[in-house]
Amino acid sequence: MGQPFMPVRGIIGTGYMHIRSDFKAVENPFQEGEKVVLVPPITPDLAFIHAFKADRKGNLLVDGFENDPLLARASEKVIATCEELVDSREELLACGEGVLIPSLYVTGVVLLEGAARPTACRGYYDLDENLVSRYIEAAKDGEKFNSFLRDFITG
Amino acid sequence: MQHPDYTVEELMSVLVSREIRDKETVAVGTLSPVPAAGAILAKLTHAPEAELLIWMIREFWPFSEGVKEFFDLAQRGKVDLFFLGGAQVDRYANTNLHVIGDYEKPKVRLPGGAGTGTLYYTVPRVILFTTDHHPKSFVEHVDFVTGAGQSPPEVYRQGKASKCLTPLCVLSYIEEKGEFVLESVHPGITVEKVLENTGFSLEVPDQATETVPPSEEELEVLRSQVKEKIRQAYPHFVKRCIR
Structure with missing residues (x-):
């Protein structure tokens, strides 16, 4: 959205601050004594x-x-x-x-009708619970996953 | 372990309902069927003027700009009560929705915290809930702090955990101690069973009681009107957990 960063309340005290070295805890310049977190923008290509x-x-x-x-x-x-x-x-x-x-x-x-399947598209179709369950099962194992891909994606 | 008269999810939904006060603004986030059912039950019984904000249920979601609009409302301090889930919850009211095990080499990668990291701070009253209660889910320290039970004084914070609802019991958060103690055990569950299934040394105060079971009226409304209102958002839950 073209912002250089976004200030966020909370987060300090959570594990996010350990895994995201790009999150910066700074003093709120408009509220003495308060710390806020600045997070960088996400700009997907x-x-x-x-x-x-x-x-x-x-x-x-x-x-x-x-x-x-x-x-x-x-x-x-x-x-x-x-x-x-x-x-x-x-x-x-x-x-x-x-x-x-x-x-x-x-x-x-x-x-592309049905492009959101097997998840839902409100007013068009519901979640395909069966297919999601099969996906979860298949995702545990490389061979099963390849066969899932063949059955439903690559043909 | 299942009670003959109601499922554990029905009991927990009723417990959620009893926490809700009339005229409060109560929000329910993603993947939270028990709080959703409980909030609607409250509105249909003792809290008709509660303002419910339930993600994925159109009747109770007035926003059009995704969840951002809801986060903004919470940041303004306009949401009174919110529910946070955790795959792990610890003695100090920290929650974990990130990983089981080491973050770099996790045993299980969980879905992540969504708004947990800010809503725990911006909402004055937060109730934690879990779908299971065993020594690996109730621990001394969570493997990763997604939601922080405590935070430094210089950080904006409106409130803390008030309770944690589990399939076995209700834990109550004692602010002065900074930790959970046992408040009540569900009907048919012993204190020993709770202690065996809790991975930290849980204090059992003298006043710990048995959870008041759902009334006939609560179950009746839950199984009729509430069930219909949550069916579209939570079809699986309705099928398996509501009689």
């Missing part, structure tokens, strides 16, 4: 976002429960997949559910 809908210009309608608008604003490039493609921004605005990400953050859009 590329973000993938799955949208409910996208229009032809690249405006996105996404799930408001998630932090996708923040992710879009922080990333250099954004590739969006979507369940549905519509013609105009007006059609996106007319939808009851979801929040808008303006096209100026979006590099490209791919119409």
Whole structure:
């Protein structure tokens, strides 16, 4: 989002301060005697976002429960997949559910129904519990994992 | 170990509900079916004017800017009560959602803390909960401090742990001692069993009692209206844990 850093309350006293040497505890310049933590920005080169809908210009309608608008604003490039493609921004605005990400953050859009599977896409499909359980089982073992990839990803 | 009249998750949801006061703003984060069920139960019974903020349940999530908007609200001191889970919880109310074992070479890599590292400081009243209670989950010191029970005085902090709800008992955090003591054991559970399953020397005060079991009304509301409201967000939990 173009910020040099972000001040955060809390964190001092947790293990984060041992594993993140880039987190800096400093005195709050506006509140004498208080210590706050400064954290560096996360600036992804590329973000993938799955949208409910996208229009032809690249405006996105996404799930408001998630932090996708923040992710879009922080990333250099954004590739969006979507369940549905519509013609105009007006059609996106007319939808009851979801929040808008303006096209100026979006590099490209791919119409790809079901791209969030086996996780859920609100209003389109639920979590595929069976497949997630199989994934968890397969992830414990290299051979099983390769066979899982063959069954569900690479074909 | 399962009680004939209710599941341990139902009991814990009822215990959550009893902690909630009317008109409080109560928030429930990710992967927290027991606090979600308990918060809704409270609103449908003794706390009709409680403001509930429950992630993933549209009826109780007024925000549109993801969880950031919620963190901002908490930072302003506007959230009264929050629930934190832990794969490990220690004597001093630290929680661990990072790793079991050494951080560089973990035995188990856990999902991470999400907002734990700040919400523990910004919310005045925090209740810890765990889904199991054995010597490896209740320890003297957690392997990694995701949520700090204590913090230096120069750090902004609105509150500390108030209790920890487990499948076996309720622990109460004593601020002056800076540690948990036993508050009550659940029906059918002995104090000895709690001590055997706790990996640190837990103090048992004279006034420790038996947990008051769920009332018929509490179970009735939980198994009807509450169940319906959490079904979409927690289908697995509803199927396995609510009768």
